[in-house]
Amino acid sequence: MPDDPSIKPAVQPDSRSVDRDEALLADLTAPPPLEEVREFYEYWTQRREKLPIYRHAERKEAEQMAARWKERLTVAEREKYGPGLLDQLLEALGVRWRPNRRRIIFGLSLLVILVIVVVVLIIAAFVLSPTLRELVLNSGGGGGG
Numbered sequence: 520m521p522d523d524p525s526i527k528p529a530v531q532p533d534s535r536s537v538d539r540d541e542a543l544l545a546d547l548t549a550p551p552p553l554e555e556v557r558e559f560y561e562y563w564t565q566r567r568e569k570l571p572i573y574r575h576a577e578r579k580e581a582e583q584m585a586a587r588w589k590e591r592l593t594v595a596e597r598e599k600y601g602p603g604l605l606d607q608l609l610e611a612l613g614v615r616w617r618p619n620r621r622r623i624i625f626g627l628s629l630l631v632i633l634v635i636v637v638v639v640l641i642i643a644a645f646v647l648s649p650t651l652r653e654l655v656l657n658s659g660g661g662g663g664g
Contacts, residue, residue, distance in 0.1 A: 550591065550594065550595060551591075551595070552595070553592075553595040553596060553598075553599050556588060556591050556592045556595045557595075559588045559591075560585060560589055560591075560592045563585035563588055564581075564585045566581040566585075567581035567582050567585060
């Protein structure tokens, strides 16, 4: 019966040793410093780049480790420098959703492609259609008289 108050432990824990144990535990469970995290991320990134293509398992491991250390680097930078400008803006607006950079880049890429296609179609229609060209050129100027 460990919860029985009549049973006393043979050795009472010293409050100093408990404090040291808690400090040691906090130190062991604390995230590594930013510089160390950055070094590990760079190591795994460079390792993946240096490995030959035929070493699939090693390259995959390096890629996965680089992704893990990238996440840790982001957390460490946020802890040291605080939230980024985008995070602060979203927080000020009350937005809890955080955008995914890949989705943003993908969306912007689609938008650029769409704009280019529309511009090309307008130019093609203008060049290929004499009626449209004449209509645009004649509507630009004269107030009629």
